[in-house]
Amino acid sequence: MHRIISPKIAQNIMKALFWASGIITIIILIVIIGYILMKGLPVMSLSFLFSDPIDSGRAGGIFPMIISSLYVTLIAIIVATPLGVGAAVYLSEYAGESPIVKLIRFGAETLASIPSIVFGLFGLAFFVIYLGLGWCVLSGGLILALMALPTILQVSEVSLEAVPKSYREGSLAIGATKWQTIYRVVIPAGVPGIATGVILGLARAISEAAAILFAVGAALSVPISIFDPARPLPLHLYILATEGISLNNAYGTAAVLVILVLVITVVTNTLVERYSKKMMGR
Amino acid sequence: MDYRIEVEDLNVYFDEAQILKNINLKIHKNTVTSLIGPSGCGKSTFIRTLNRMNDLIDGFKHDGTVLLDGRDIYDPKVDVVELRKKIGMVFQKPNPFPKSIFDNVAYGLRVHGISDNNVIKEKVEESLKAAALWDEVKDKLDMSAMGLSGGQQQRLCIARTIAVNPEVILMDEPASALDPISTTKIEDLVHKLKNDYTIIIVTHNMQQATRVSKYTAFFLNGEIVESGLTDRLFIEPEDKRTEDYITGRFG
Numbered sequence: 001m002h003r004i005i006s007p008k009i010a011q012n013i014m015k016a017l018f019w020a021s022g023i024i025t026i027i028i029l030i031v032i033i034g035y036i037l038m039k040g041l042p043v044m045s046l047s048f049l050f051s052d053p054i055d056s057g058r059a060g061g062i063f064p065m066i067i068s069s070l071y072v073t074l075i076a077i078i079v080a081t082p083l084g085v086g087a088a089v090y091l092s093e094y095a096g097e098s099p100i101v102k103l104i105r106f107g108a109e110t111l112a113s114i115p116s117i118v119f120g121l122f123g124l125a126f127f128v129i130y131l132g133l134g135w136c137v138l139s140g141g142l143i144l145a146l147m148a149l150p151t152i153l154q155v156s157e158v159s160l161e162a163v164p165k166s167y168r169e170g171s172l173a174i175g176a177t178k179w180q181t182i183y184r185v186v187i188p189a190g191v192p193g194i195a196t197g198v199i200l201g202l203a204r205a206i207s208e209a210a211a212i213l214f215a216v217g218a219a220l221s222v223p224i225s226i227f228d229p230a231r232p233l234p235l236h237l238y239i240l241a242t243e244g245i246s247l248n249n250a251y252g253t254a255a256v257l258v259i260l261v262l263v264i265t266v267v268t269n270t271l272v273e274r275y276s277k278k279m280m281g282r
Numbered sequence: 283m284d285y286r287i288e289v290e291d292l293n294v295y296f297d298e299a300q301i302l303k304n305i306n307l308k309i310h311k312n313t314v315t316s317l318i319g320p321s322g323c324g325k326s327t328f329i330r331t332l333n334r335m336n337d338l339i340d341g342f343k344h345d346g347t348v349l350l351d352g353r354d355i356y357d358p359k360v361d362v363v364e365l366r367k368k369i370g371m372v373f374q375k376p377n378p379f380p381k382s383i384f385d386n387v388a389y390g391l392r393v394h395g396i397s398d399n400n401v402i403k404e405k406v407e408e409s410l411k412a413a414a415l416w417d418e419v420k421d422k423l424d425m426s427a428m429g430l431s432g433g434q435q436q437r438l439c440i441a442r443t444i445a446v447n448p449e450v451i452l453m454d455e456p457a458s459a460l461d462p463i464s465t466t467k468i469e470d471l472v473h474k475l476k477n478d479y480t481i482i483i484v485t486h487n488m489q490q491a492t493r494v495s496k497y498t499a500f501f502l503n504g505e506i507v508e509s510g511l512t513d514r515l516f517i518e519p520e521d522k523r524t525e526d527y528i529t530g531r532f533g
Contacts, residue, residue, distance in 0.1 A: 166377035170439070173335060174446060175367035176393040184393070189380050279380040281429025 033258060040255025043248055049256065053220050057236065058246045062253055064222040068137070068230035069206055069260065071223055072216065075141025076148050076205040081198055083145075084152030085187075088194075091153075092160040093182055112150035116211040119143055124214035135217030138226040143211050148201030155200060159193020160186060188279070195272045203261055209234035233257045286311045286450060286480040287332065292346035294324075294331055296339065301327045303504045305346070309450075309497075314472060314481045316491035316512065319501030320532065325484045326374075328501070329452045332482070333369040334362050350450070367394060370443035374455040376435035378427035378442070383410075383419050386427045386438055390446035405445055413441035414471050433464025440471060444479070451475065453483040457490065469494050488528055492516055500524050 005013075047061055054060030087104065095101040123143035133139045163186050171181040187194075209232075217229025218239065231239075233253055240250040287309040294302035302324045309315050317325040327336065334355065336342045348355050355365055367390075378386050387406040396402060406423075410416040415437040419430070427438055436456055443451055453472070457465040472481060472494045485491050491498050492512055499509035500521075508515060508524045519525045526532060 164377070166373065166375060167379055169335065169338075169373065170377040170379065170442075171389070171393075172338070173333060173366055173371040173373075174390040174393065174442065175363050175365075176390075177363055180393050184389070185379050279426055279428070281426030 036251065036254045036258055039248075039251035040253075040258075043252030044255055048252055052222075056220070056245055057240050057249055059249075062233065062236060062249075062256060064220060065231050065233045065236040065253065066256065066260070067222050068216070068219075069232040069234075069257070071137050071226075071230060072140040072144055072212065072232050073202060073206045075138065075226065076144035077198060077202055079142060079145035080148040080152055080201055080205075084149050084197070084201070085156050085194055087153050088156035088160055089182060089187070091157050093178070093186065108150040108153050111146070112154070116147065116208055117213070119147055119211040120213050120215065123211065128215055134227065135215060135229045136225075136227045137216065137223050137230045140212040140216035140230065140232065141226070143215055144205035144208060147208060147211055148205045151201040151204060152194075152197045155197025156190070156194045159197070160190045162193065163189045192272045192276050195268060195275075199265055199268050202264065206232075206261060206264075207234055207257065208232075209238045213238075233260070284311045285309060286351065287482075288347075288349040288352075289332075290347045290349070292328075292331065292348060293344060294327055294336070295341075295343040297341035301504055302331070302344075305506055307499055307506060307509055309480060309482060311480055312476060312478070313497060314476045314483060314495040315497040315499065316495035317482065317484045317499050317501060318486075318488060318491050318527075320527070321486075323501040324504040325501050326454055329371075329454055329482055329484055332450070333366050333371055333452060335371065337362065367446050368448055369450040369452060370446065370448035371452045372436070372439050372443055372454065372456045375459050376432055376439055378430070378435050378438050380426065380428055382424050383427050383430070383438060384423040387441050387445050389442060394446060406441075409441040409445040410438075412444055412475070413437045414467065414474070415441055431464070433460050433467060436460060436464070436468060437471065440468075440475075444475070448479065450480045450482065453481065455484050455486060458486060465490075488516070500527060502527070 049061060049066065050063050051061035052063060053065075087108075091101060091104060095104075120143065123139060123146075127133045127139040127142050128135060133142075167185050167189060168181055171185045172178070176184070212232060212235060216232065216235065218231050218235065219229035220231060223230040233256060237250050237253045237257065240246055240253065285308045287307075289305055289307045289309075292302060292305040293300060294305075305328065317328065319325050330336045331344065332348060332350075332355075336344075344356070350365070350368065354360070379389060381389070384406055387409050388402045391402050391405055396405075407416065407420075410419065415434060418434060419425075419438075427435060430438060436459075440451075440456075457468045460468065469490065472483065475481060483491075483494065495512050497510065498512040498515045500507045500515065500519075500523075502523055508519060508521045515524065516528055519528060
C-alpha cells in the first residue's frame with residue numbers, strides 16, 4: 001500500500017494541530033479575562049472596593065460582597081478540607097480495594113458532577129429549612145463545602161498515592177506505627193498535592209452563584225456572624241445583571257472576582273512552591 | 283551460644299508460590315553476615331522476614347521459627363513496632379524522608395516518644411558521627427536530606443537507623459545504587475559498626491562479601507546452599523553450586 005502523505009509531513013501537520021489547540025486554549029482565556037478586565041477595571045476604584053452599595057448596587061461599592069465571598073469560602077474550606085483529606089487518607093492508606101472503596105469513589109465522582117443548582121435546592125431544603133439555619137453565611141458555606149469536597153478528596157487521594165512506597169517502608173522499618181507514618185511522613189509529603197486540591201475546591205466554591213442562590217439570602221450589608229445573611233460576589237453579579245440594575249457594576253464585580261481568584265491562586269502556589277523547595281532541597 | 287538470630291526450618295510463601303525453602307541459619311552476635319546469590323534467589327525476602335516487613339505484603343505466609351535473642355519474633359504477643367526498633371533496616375535505594383537532615387535522624391527518636399530536645403540533639407550528632415556523615419553535614423542540618431548525594435543519603439539512612447539503638451541492622455544491597463567511592467565509605471562504615479551491632483548485608487557483589495563479612499550464606503532458588511565462615515566458603519566451597527557461583531559460572 002502506498003502512503004498518501006509521508007510520515008514527515010504527517011508529523012508536521014500533527015505538530016501544528018497540537019500547537020494550534022494549545023494556542024486556542026490560551027486565546028480563549030485571554031479574551032474572556034481581557035474582556036472582563038477591560039469592562040470592569042474602569043469601574044474598579046478604592047471606593048468601589050471599600051464602600052457599601054447604594055440603591056441595590058446601582059451605585060456605591062461592593063465591600064460587603066467581597067467579605068461575604070471570603071466568609072462563605074472560608075467556611076467551605078474549613079469544613080471540606082478535613083473531610084476530603086480524611087477520606088483521601090482512608091482510601092489511599094487503609095481501604096485497599098473493596099466494594100466500599102469503589103462505592104466511596106463512585107460517590108465522590110457523582111457528587112462532583114451534580115449540577116450546582118441542584119446543590120442549591122438541596123441546601124435550601126436541608127440546611128435552610130430542615131436544620132433551620134435560615135438564609136445565612138453558614139448555610140451557603142456548608143453547601144459550598146459539599147461542592148468542594150469531591151475535588152479535594154480526589155486530588156488529595158491521587159497525591160497521597162503518589163508518595164513513594166519507600167518513604168512508608170523507611171518509616172515502618174524504624175518502628176513507627178502506621179498512623180505515625182501517615183501523619184509524619186505521608187501527609188507532609190503529600191501537602192503540595194493536597195494544597196492543589198484545596199485551591200481547586202476553593203476556586204469552585206468562590207465562583208458559585210447558583211448553589212447558594214437559595215441559601216445565603218441577599219443582604220447588602222457586611223455579614224458579621226455566621227448566621228447573618230450575605231451576598232457573595234457571584235450572586236451580586238447575577239442579581240445586578242439579571243435584574244438590569246447596573247451592567248457596569250456587574251463588570252466591576254466580575255473583575256474583582258477574577259482578580260480575587262487569581263490572587264488566591266498565585267499566593268497559595270507561591271507558598272506551596274516554597275514548601276516543596278524546603279522539603280525537597282531544590 | 284552467642285547467636286543473635288536463629289532461623290529454623292523457615293518456609294515463606296507469597297500466595298501459592300514458595301519463595302524460601304527450609305531455611306536454617308544462625309547469625310552470630312556483633313558480626314557481619316553476608317547473604318549472596320543471584321537475583322530472585324530470596325535474599326531480600328529473607329531479610330524482610332527478619333523484621334517482619336513481609337507482613338505488609340498480601341498473601342505472605344510462613345512456617346518455621348525465627349528467634350531473636352531466643353524469642354520467636356512471629357509470636358502473636360510480639361509487638362511489631364518494638365521488634366522493628368530492635369532490628370533496623372537500610373534499603374537498596376537510599377530513602378531519606380523529604381525533611382531536614384536533622385529531622386530525618388530525629389525521626390525514630392520522636393516516633394518512640396522522646397521529646398527532650400537536648401537528648402534528641404545529642405543523639406542526632408552521635409548517630410551522624412557514627413555514620414561518618416557528621417563532618418559533611420554539621421553546618422547544614424536544617425537543609426533537606428533530598429539535597430544530599432546518593433552516598434550521603436545512604437549514610438543518613440544508616441544514621442537514622444542507628445539513632446534508635448537497634449541490636450541488628452539489616453542492609454539490603456545498601457551500596458548497589460552508589461558510585462565506587464561512596465561504596466567504599468559504606469563498607470568502611472559497616473566495618474566500624476560491627477563492633478556494636480549485628481549486621482546482615484545482602485549483596486550482589488562477592489568482593490564486597492569477602493571484604494566486609496565474617497560469615498556468608500549462599501542462596502539459590504530460595505534455599506541456602508551453603509553457609510559458614512566467609513574465608514572458608516570462598517576458598518574451599520563444599521558445594522559444587524557455590525563454587526560455580528563464586529567463580530562466576532552463573533549469576
